Amino acid sequence: MNRLQKLKLKLQSDFKINLLQKHLAFAFIVILSVFNNFQIQAQSQQLFKVVIDAGHGGKDTGTHGxxxxxxxxxxxxxxxxxxxxxxxxxxxLIYTRQKDEFIGLNERAVIGNKAKADLFVSIHCNGVRSDSPYGSETFVLGLHRNQDNLEVAMKENQVIELEENYEEKYGGFDPKTPESYIGFSLMQEEYLDQSILLADYIQKNFTQNLKRKNRGVKQAGFLVLRETYMPSVLVELGFLSNKSENNFLKSEKGQMHLAEQISQAIINYKNALHIESEEELVASSDVQKNKDTSDEYKATFYVQIVATKRKIKASSENFKGLSPISRVKEGDLYKYRFAESHSHKYIQNKLLEAKDKGYKGAFIIAYLGDKKISIEQALKTQIK
Ligand SMILES: [Zn+2]
Known part of the structure; x- marks a missing residue:
């Protein structure tokens, strides 16, 4: 072997080692990125827990027709x-019952609370003495604005009388006296906004897709909702006391339609609140490129942590140390917001921070100027 051959061999082996190193480095990067992707997926695929509560059961038949x-x-x-x-x-999915059995109202809420559910959906049917009323309505917890709403709540709450020691269990609450309902609205305020969001989706779906009569989104004092620590609604599918609605409600086809619209509303709600990834949304939206993205055309994101009728000082000591806090008034509610940024990513991190502090119902909102806009719309303004 002459010097030239030796040199050639050495160069070749150097090259092989070099190549091996490169392969190893490449493999390492692949492993890292797979691991990283896995972590991101695990984070974004956190389960969304929904309690679906079939009202009544067993000795409690509910209404009939x-x-x-x-x-x-x-x-x-x-x-x-x-x-x-x-x-x-x-x-x-979490069911309160999957068969014909009696379950107390408190117990239903406890099932949801124990599971740390994200949403509680209670399903009922209406029934009155007269044949004429029909249509569907969805309730969130609060003060009934009129007698009708109070009557629906009284009727649905009356089942507690079938529970043992109900006076003791429900703190002397008498479902039949209007006085018991005073002060009801003070609970659940933290989740009122989200509850109304879901209630709106359900009523819209029933009305637009099934052509059901829309009796609206309403507020009343339902015991089953009062005890839940999460956004919650009570759906009255329709009136069993109305002949034609009764036919729809008991038919396989009618039930399939109602179930489809309720589950779609839950999905809509989940998507509105738990945005999986910015990229997905941007890809699915008709992005206008070359759009003017100077600051005044950019949306501002916030984390909404609390909505309540109470006006309190927007300072960090009132909100578990979170800072900065701002307050806006919308309707008769004061909304308290944490952080502020044009960057959705930044606000997503702030959302996690708020949740860590115990604001489990916190979510992201967006404004363009003074106008509240959807997150989808807001993300479009971020594209350069
Ligand atoms: Zn009922």
């Missing part, structure tokens, strides 16, 4: 909602 009981209709619909939602891997 034309030979059918509320407890049976609502169980059928709840099981169908469950079947639809089960197709979504990022949703965890």
């Amino acid at each position: 034309y030979g059918v009981y509320e407890k049976d209709v609502v169980l059928d619909v709840v099981l169908k909602v469950g079947a639809k939602l089960r197709q979504h891997k990022d949703i965890e």
